[in-house]
Amino acid sequence: MEEEEEASLHVVVFPWLAMGHLVPFLHLSKCLASRGHRISFISTPRNLARLPKVPSKLLPLLHLVSLTLPHVDGLPDKAESSMDIRPQQAQLLKIAFDLLKPLLATLLQTLSPKPDWIVYDYASHWLPPIAAELGISHAFFSLFTAATMAFFGPPSSSSSLSSTMVNTRTTPEDFTVVPAWVPFKSDVVYRLHEVKTFVEVSSGKTKNSGVSDIERFAVSVGESDVVLFRSCAEFEPEWFDLIHELYQKKPVVSVGFLPPSVTGQEEKDDDGDERWIEIKGWLDEKRANSVVYVALGSEATLSRDELGRLALGLEQSELPFFWALRKPPESDQEAVEMLPEGFLERVTAENRGRVYVEWAPQVKILGHAAVGGFLTHCGWNSVIEGLSFGRVLILFPVMNDQGLNARLLEGKKLGLEIRREGEDGWFSSELVAETVRKAVVSEAGESLRVKSARVGAPLFGDKEVNRSHVDRFVRFLVEWRERG
Incomplete structure (x- = not known):
């Protein structure tokens, strides 16, 4: 185990129900646990069972906590992840995920010691008010590049969902051009065939869960204390500069890329x-x-x-x-x-x-x-x-x-x-x-x-470069807590 921080943290981790989200959230958890911090990694039983094995040396600090996913008509039996469903059922899975809200709120009140931080995903737009009420600092963890998040635009600053990223693009063609808020030359746009299904889900044409994906992003980012990125300014400097401008005074912190050499995937x-x-x-x-x-x-x-x-x-x-x-x-x-x-x-x-x-x-x-x-x-x-x-x-x-x-x-x-x-x-x-x-x-x-x-x-x-990003991220979490 790496050198422990002087004052260890208790960090709750709560990813969306997709393996492409669960695994990097676990990578981040392992990095934190290896530095002596306690982690409560929360998901549903089948998803926890699918995760890569946690190294034995981290088991005293990295705890997998199970919440049973409520049943929703239309979802296949035992479906707990996006890999278990057809794309057309994605909103039904989000309905089930949203029903975890009271269960998670109760769990957060019972965890001991009291969590210092909760790191959450785009789908849990309802989580920031719960964390704020309980006095838990809350960080949105973007598994998307700064370019992608900047393409989506400035976040919502309140639950009213009034946001540029929600209201200005309503047709597939709107997503095939560079947004007005991107001040430099860019090819980062969707092609028409890529965006049709995305728009149906995210613009409100298909809102079975009651909240579109773009709205989830807007509120999850807008109501966070800090936004974490699995990327870095060395890779996409112009996009990080734009993110800082779009997010205004909200702290933006890189955790690096969390590559195999840092997260333990290279273990034999x-x-x-x-x-x-x-x-x-x-x-x-x-x-x-x-x-x-x-x-x-x-x-x-x-x-x-x-x-x-x-x-x-x-x-x-x-x-x-x-x-x-x-x-x-x-x-x-x-x-x-x-x-x-x-x-x-x-x-x-x-x-x-x-x-x-x-x-x-x-x-x-x-x-x-x-x-x-x-x-x-x-x-x-x-x-x-x-x-x-x-x-x-x-x-x-x-x-x-x-x-x-x-x-x-x-x-x-x-x-x-x-x-x-x-x-x-x-x-x-x-x-x-x-x-x-x-x-x-x-x-x-x-x-x-x-x-x-x-x-x-x-x-x-590079192992050392990426570890340095994680080290700076951990110092940020500790210093934030110390500032109260």
Whole structure:
């Protein structure tokens, strides 16, 4: 355990019900616990069971606290995470999440010692008043880049929800242009095919939970004591400057990227895992920097046609690939059954491609010397892991903030996007092959590979640099408490 702070804190952590949120909240919790602070990590039973194992040395300080998710008609049985549901059921999950409000309020009153801080997510817009009434300082933890949050605009300063970010954009087209409050040249905008579902949920056209996603963001940020970012000004200086302007006097604190080297994901406690041994054996046979690792996360879903074109594009690239392919939540078919006829047989017979339908140890795969590129959905967790190892990114955004991340990363020459066109986001298998080859092996992509290795890896993956961000963040929490 690292050196303890002079005055330890009790920090409550309360993430949204998605693995892409639960895991980085756990990473932050581990960083705090390793510095001698007590953590109460609150979520639902199935989500807590899904989390990576907490290192034994942290168990005395990092406590997992369970709250039963109330039942809501229309949600599948045992659904406690966004990975358990279809995208159309997302608002129902938020209804169930909002019903945790009285349960959490009661729990906060009973925790001992009294919490000093609660770190919360965008969905719990109702939490700041509870924390304020109980005298608990409250920090909004943004798992989104400063560019993404600035694109959404200034937050709400009250529960009235009157905010620029709520009221000025009501059509899909409004999200495909640079906002008026961005004073510099920017390509960080949505494409039309990316934003249609987002607008239906976030603008109020689909408000089954009674509160749109943009409203949740606005109030969660606006009523926080401080906003934390899993990013840093060294990576996106112009966007952090804009965030400070938009958030006015509200403190903005970077916690760094929380890469594998800082959060303990590099621990080799599962080297005996037969799955990893088998995967490693396959990777060991490949040339250095030749394999394309493909993973689109646990929630992003493609149609059968899109999946087929992506598969054929990988095959046409003639590069070896390892594809971690998950079954879509709404599908009755297994993922491999949605692939083109003969595809699996061809790539397997040539020992050139692997389609892996079980849980894949992503960090270990990305850290293997054979991997040269990462075809990713541009979720921020995956981006951080890929760049931590200096892997060039092949950008294939599917949902949520991923399109904005793709524009930001391509603009910084850390990846190359598979461009999708029109209102339906069409793309060809030939374009997939061309983009993959350019990013990973062609002379035209050499500058991308060099920058990913020489700039991306030191910034995103350096252990000491990222630890220094966490150290400054912890000092901020302690000093805030001491000021009363």
